[in-house]
Amino acid sequence: MRFLRLQMPLMLTALAGLIPIVAFFMSPDVxxxxxxxxxxxRYMVIxxxxxxxxxxxxxxxxxxxxxxxxxxxxxxxxxLLFGMLAMATIGILGSFRVGPFxxxxxxxxxxxxxxxxxxxxxxxxxxxxMFALLAFFMASAAFRAFRARNLEAxxxxxxAGVVMLGRIPFGESILxxxxxxxxxxxxxxDWPNAAAQRGIMIGAALGAASLSLRVIVGIERSFLGLxxxx
Amino acid sequence: xxxxxxxxxxxxxxxxxxxxxxxALPILFPIGFKVSITPPVRNIYDKVxxxxxxxxxxxxxxxxxxxxxxxxxxADATLRHCLSRGIKVIVIALYPVGGVTMADQSLxxxxxxxxxxxxxxxxxxxxxxxGSQATMKQMGESMAAVFPTDRYGTPLEEIPLMKRVRNYDDxxxxxxxxxxxxGEWWANLINAQFHVPIAVGCTAVSAPKYYAYLNSGxxxxxxGGLKGASEYEKLLIDHYPDARATYDRAGLYTAIKGMDAxxxxxTVILVFIILGNVAFLAGRGKR
Amino acid sequence: MELLGVWVASFLTLCIFSFLYKDxxxxxxxxxxxxGVSLGYYIGQEANQTIRPNLVEPLASxxxxxxxxxxxxxxxxxxxxxxxxxxxxxxxxxxxxxxGYYVGVNMVQKLHGEVLPQMQSTIVPFSLxxxxxxxxxxxxxxxxxxxxxxxxxxxxxxxxxxxxxxxxGVWFLxxxxxxxxxxxxxxxxxxxxxxxxxxxxRWIMGTIQSLG
Numbered sequence: 001m002r003f004l005r006l007q008m009p010l011m012l013t014a015l016a017g018l019i020p021i022v023a024f025f026m027s028p029d030v031x032x033x034x035x036x037x038x039x040x041x042r043y044m045v046i047x048x049x050x051x052x053x054x055x056x057x058x059x060x061x062x063x064x065x066x067x068x069x070x071x072x073x074x075x076x077x078x079x080l081l082f083g084m085l086a087m088a089t090i091g092i093l094g095s096f097r098v099g100p101f102x103x104x105x106x107x108x109x110x111x112x113x114x115x116x117x118x119x120x121x122x123x124x125x126x127x128x129x130m131f132a133l134l135a136f137f138m139a140s141a142a143f144r145a146f147r148a149r150n151l152e153a154x155x156x157x158x159x160a161g162v163v164m165l166g167r168i169p170f171g172e173s174i175l176x177x178x179x180x181x182x183x184x185x186x187x188x189x190d191w192p193n194a195a196a197q198r199g200i201m202i203g204a205a206l207g208a209a210s211l212s213l214r215v216i217v218g219i220e221r222s223f224l225g226l227x228x229x230x
Numbered sequence: 231x232x233x234x235x236x237x238x239x240x241x242x243x244x245x246x247x248x249x250x251x252x253x254a255l256p257i258l259f260p261i262g263f264k265v266s267i268t269p270p271v272r273n274i275y276d277k278v279x280x281x282x283x284x285x286x287x288x289x290x291x292x293x294x295x296x297x298x299x300x301x302x303x304x305a306d307a308t309l310r311h312c313l314s315r316g317i318k319v320i321v322i323a324l325y326p327v328g329g330v331t332m333a334d335q336s337l338x339x340x341x342x343x344x345x346x347x348x349x350x351x352x353x354x355x356x357x358x359x360x361g362s363q364a365t366m367k368q369m370g371e372s373m374a375a376v377f378p379t380d381r382y383g384t385p386l387e388e389i390p391l392m393k394r395v396r397n398y399d400d401x402x403x404x405x406x407x408x409x410x411x412x413g414e415w416w417a418n419l420i421n422a423q424f425h426v427p428i429a430v431g432c433t434a435v436s437a438p439k440y441y442a443y444l445n446s447g448x449x450x451x452x453x454g455g456l457k458g459a460s461e462y463e464k465l466l467i468d469h470y471p472d473a474r475a476t477y478d479r480a481g482l483y484t485a486i487k488g489m490d491a492x493x494x495x496x497t498v499i500l501v502f503i504i505l506g507n508v509a510f511l512a513g514r515g516k517r
Numbered sequence: 518m519e520l521l522g523v524w525v526a527s528f529l530t531l532c533i534f535s536f537l538y539k540d541x542x543x544x545x546x547x548x549x550x551x552x553g554v555s556l557g558y559y560i561g562q563e564a565n566q567t568i569r570p571n572l573v574e575p576l577a578s579x580x581x582x583x584x585x586x587x588x589x590x591x592x593x594x595x596x597x598x599x600x601x602x603x604x605x606x607x608x609x610x611x612x613x614x615x616x617g618y619y620v621g622v623n624m625v626q627k628l629h630g631e632v633l634p635q636m637q638s639t640i641v642p643f644s645l646x647x648x649x650x651x652x653x654x655x656x657x658x659x660x661x662x663x664x665x666x667x668x669x670x671x672x673x674x675x676x677x678x679x680x681x682x683x684x685x686g687v688w689f690l691x692x693x694x695x696x697x698x699x700x701x702x703x704x705x706x707x708x709x710x711x712x713x714x715x716x717x718x719r720w721i722m723g724t725i726q727s728l729g
Contacts, residue, residue: 091561195661299711
């Protein structure tokens with residue numbers, strides 16, 4: 001039983017991880033390697049679909065519990081479930097073209113299916129506005145917290161100011177109409193910024209690659225809910 | 231400097247009001263600031279200018295409604311450019327949270343101005359597919375294996391354009407409009423392994439990181455945020471008279487119009503930052 | 518229906534913006550609706566764009582030729598056994614395959630697509646082929662990348678030459694973060710411009726035009 005619960009998942013992780021790695025290094029003429037990689041890639045497209053929806057079960061469970069127990073804020077839980085069920089139902093019915101629900105995008109004559117209407121006039125504005133709120137909080141935070149306390153903070157502040165001015169039309173022509181600030185901003189992005197980003201990228205990539213290796217060889221097992229010595 | 235101390239303890243809702251007014255006024259009363267072109271944007275424009283009716287470009291909508299004010303104008307402008315030149319276009323979406331809706335809407339907006347463009351012959355909309363890197367790698371072998379049908383359910387073997395596009399080898403350029411990491415995957419996975427030229431239109435938040443890919447040649451160009459979108463629109467307007475008429479339309483949201491508000495708000499926020507630091511330094515001086 | 522849709526969208530937009538004044542039931546309602554509708558959207562799109570064309574239709578139209586698609590179906594459905602107390606360890610098998618594949622891809626992607634090309638374009642011979650500015654830029658790039666990497670090397674104490682290099686690395690990082698902040702301001706403000714444009718142009722002016 002321990003083999004099925006512990007060793008088997010670790011072996012499957014190693015196998016699934018090695019297939020794309022081996023295929024990368026093998027010549028395309030090595031048919032068995034390419035076939036394995038192809039099959040796995042096609043399967044992953046479908047498996048990813050199921051994986052993406054995994055969180056839905058969790059959300060439904062917690063909100064149903066909230067409603068059953070009439071916990072604080074339970075009407076909002078009901079709103080969440082209503083929104084989810086309404087959208088999912090018209091989406092699934094539209095996907096399989098049941099009754100009046102023929103598709104989930106635009107209709108051939110340019111009209112909107114119910115799902116498309118929900119996507120355009122409920123989903124999109126809600127998501128867009130949630131993120132638009134950030135502009136206000138960022139302005140408030142910049143006013144209250146962005147201070148030149150030391151040399152490093154001053155460098156950060158000056159770089160931010162240069163970019164903010166250099167990327168707007170007014171700032172580009174601030175020096176008597178000459179584009180020096182714009183050119184300096186472009187240089188700042190192309191060279192010092194690129195250097196910093198590259199250093200971070202290389203460091204993070206090496207870390208990610210070593211973590212991937214640890215997962216494949218079975219040292220890192222937390223994603224399976226296991227401790228190192230289990 | 232008592233007024234500075236009072237300013238520092240201002241209720242943040244007044245700051246919110248300033249920001250809202252500063253953004254709304256240029257929308258109501260457009261200013262019309264000039265837009266200048268930067269090399270990363272020019273490179274994408276020049277690449278598309280070098281292509282023609284025999285060439286195929288793929289657009290990947292890798293963003294959702296959360297960043298549509300930045301990514302929509304760049305997607306629309308690049309799509310208009312390709313269709314104006316008769317370039318064949320394949321549209322896909324890889325972003326699960328609204329990518330395909332953004333693709334639907336962009337196509338709907340742009341195709342209204344190109345009634346001669348035919349679905350299945352001049353462009354094809356393949357829709358969204360989950361799987362991220364698996365999907366992107368599989369497209370390097372076979373588009374049909376990933377997208378058995380187009381967005382509307384037509385089998386790929388029945389679509390004339392897809393008869394001559396098997397994988398990335400048949401595309402001259404891939405343009406990703408991205409909000410998150412998917413744009414990076416086009417550069418560090420697809421360009422690295424399949425060598426197809428990649429251009430990315432990204433949000434301003436992620437733009438600084440893409441300069442490293444630009445510098446190393448993994449991307450041919452970059453549209454960074456609303457500024458990048460406004461530059462591309464300017465290039466289109468300057469060289470395509472039909473585009474000028476389109477972008478002058480009243481009520482159409484364009485990046486160039488958006489840059490007016492951007493200019494005002496950047497100035498407002500810079501003033502806030504300067505005032506905050508003056509108060510901070512004055513306070514430090516007193517002590 | 519279009520005008521009704523714009524009014525619904527604008528109402529929901531204002532509900533979210535009301536949070537700027539203070540937390541209130543309108544905001545909470547819109548927030549919960551957002552969470553629910555997002556999940557429903559996911560479900561609808563996955564069903565329409567992946568499950569139906571890549572799984573259901575191939576199995577329904579030619580089962581003999583596509584029977585192997587039962588394998589990803591089984592693996593995918595098995596992921597959900599984690600919610601069944603008695604058999605929740607079955608889900609480990611599916612998770613193992615899913616995570617294993619993506620870490621395998623990721624490992625090659627990071628090394629081949631990030632580390633190698635980025636290092637290759639950093640370690641270039643200094644030459645005057647691009648003029649004095651080109652030479653200076655190459656030097657800045659090389660020194661910047663090296664010192665940033667030294668900063669992130671925590672196995673050595675940051676003193677002496679290492680400390681000095683690390684300090685320069687921090688300056689480069691501050692330049693990069695400052696540029697990132699400037700762009701972040703641009704990005705966030707753009708989102709607000711989009712929403713206010715919608716309210717002013719599509720809602721208010723659009724309604725006046727349809728009534729007029």
